[in-house]
Amino acid sequence: MVRSLTLLLALGASAVAKPVDADPMYAHLRIIAPAGPGGGWDQTARAMQQVLQQSDIVETASVENIPGAAGTIGLARLLGAERGKGDVTMVSGLIMLGAIASYHSPVTLRDVTPIARLTGEYEVVVVPAASPYRTLTDLLDAFRARPESIAWAGGSAGGTDQILAGLIADAVGVSPRRVNYVAFAGGGESMAAVLGGQVTAGISGLGEFAPQIAAGTVRVLAISSDARLPDVQAPTLREQGVEVVLENWRSLVGPPGMGVEDRARLDRAVAAMVSSTAWQQMLRRYGWSDRYLAGAAFARFVLDEEARVASILDKLGVVAAPTAGPASVGFYPIFVLAGFALCVISLTLSAVGARRDADRSPLDRAAADAEDRPSQFRAVSLIALGIAMNVLLLERAGFVVASVPLFWLTARAFDGQHPRRDVIVAVALSLGTYLLFARLLQVSLPAGVLAPWL
Template sequence: MQNLLRGAICALALTVAVPAASAASLKITAPAAPGGGWDQTARAMQMVLQTEKLATGVQVENVPGAGGTIGLAQFALRSKGDPNALIVGGFVMVGAIITNKAPVTLDQVTPIARLTGEYEAIVVNADSPVKSIADIVTMLKANPGSVSWGGGSAGGTDHITAGLIAKAAGVDPTKVNYIAYSGGGESMAAILGGKTTVGVAGYGEFDSQVKAGKLRVLAISAPERVAGIDAPTLKESGLDVVIQNWRMVAAPAGLKPDKKAELVKTIAAMAKSQAWQDQLKAKGWTDTFLEGDAFEAQLKSDIAKTEAILKEIGLAK
């Protein structure tokens, strides 16, 4: 994994970044394949920024791989100093950087704002004989490897959630049989096709298939039941696990202070718009907006906490 990232960085270092001429046109990097939470976030931003006339044009580019760190490396090297470039990221990327010992980190971007929060859902195929979290716990205790978990990148929120569930059930979290997929589309196909015992991701990724009757939600990782989601919490199910994924937007390093301020102002206007609030409601995302320096401080704290959790469940040393 590290060799792949370093190879990508070396190749990208040969290109010369040329900042765009106008901040009215933006390019958003979604560092994952189409269908997942980062892709959904980037495209929701694209729609709202254009609808609210906060940008004259917005492009979205998908760059999947390694929990977002391939896209992060490309973004950091190609876009340095460009006030028209943005990248979506979040909790998953934090975990992937630590787990993969990635040579590129979030120190190489300029945090702009935290946008959303989303609780994790544990789901099964509608035809699955597994009816509850209690069934999963029974299977884990008998043989941890018998439960295959389909989710996003290794070390990300989905993986952490699976590890915390095992730990709360009294099972060695290092024995969790976790299958990482590079995008929400691949993960969904595996769950619907019965290739994994359970699926774990932010609820928004499952919502349409749950409503279509193709998936059942066993539990949600919220502290209390969530309106619109017909499922108990993990705590109700006997497991003391509460975890919320979050997503952010960042700009390249090397921005002039006035350009950073302009981007923060633009994203804040987007987040306060009715169009954005409608997107949050439609996708089941929680508004956790935090901007500028306050978010930068919170991000540093979250990175330290994530490293501690990953060590606790055996995903980092």
């Protein structure tokens, strides 16, 4: 009897401990870290992967690193190839806002689906253990004397690390434009430069440098918090006379075009993750602060931060020249296609005209020229109309819809006898071009009204 009662109590406790709907929310969830291994985004993605699986929120999760241009390459991928998918999310944050402004990115966080802010992390300034700069005062004295002689290593241009370097310079009376900042793709590369003596000092999030700090290979000169942290033996910038406080934050976003149910499921999964014991342990392990904020409040927060970061970067003069790459191509494909069409038409018309002229007498050539002028004018007019419609419709209706009239009118300029066939060819060519650029080459092109299907 006692044994039976004990068994019943155990079964009852098990039923209470495990909710009825405790089945995993995802069979598989993909997490994009838009940076190389070792950095804060990579750490966040892998911490999520571990917690989501341990807590049975997902059956399996995978992390995909897509480094480049401070996360905007990954952002372009999310907007293009991942559009509308419900089984993928990407780590983002303050650094990406800086990169968008610095790299003049045509894709922004306004184009994705905001999910939640997850963590906050303060920055640390470190030097190699053997560095002659024993304190922050030593480092800043040398910095004031010869600003360009002090090389600061950190993450991508326009990110939190460079912002902190600029704010420190401004606070101690040095023009931020004189900061010798060396940007790296991730915290791992930045730390390697510090340990290798390639730079004077390094700036990064506390969690990224924590292993080297614990091992004693680097010395922390300052932390960017407003007060000392209990687990970090380092003074703040403020208590050393540098009036700067800065906290980096990281978040999650989803692809554009997510269905209502897909977004709600991802919201539930993230809420379950941040409330788990395993996630709280991760926060303590990396020295992260819990900054969970979801829904409309997070969307408003991103807009406010976008304006704040743009203002800071403008003050610091941290603006990079536009770079060529998948994240900054913009209208390039359209101009290429339009130019290609014009060149082909021009060459074809010239070749046809030359062949006709070779077989005609001078009088016949003169008469033929008079007859050909209207048709040539018509061809050029049709192409010009197609280009104009493409430009007008591109942002409003999307690349595919805008390109159909361009290709159709170009075909009509060559041959006006098969309008129905030309429509089919124009649609196929427009769709094929979009898939080539957006899916294969990872160039972000506006999907427009066809976004739910592309």
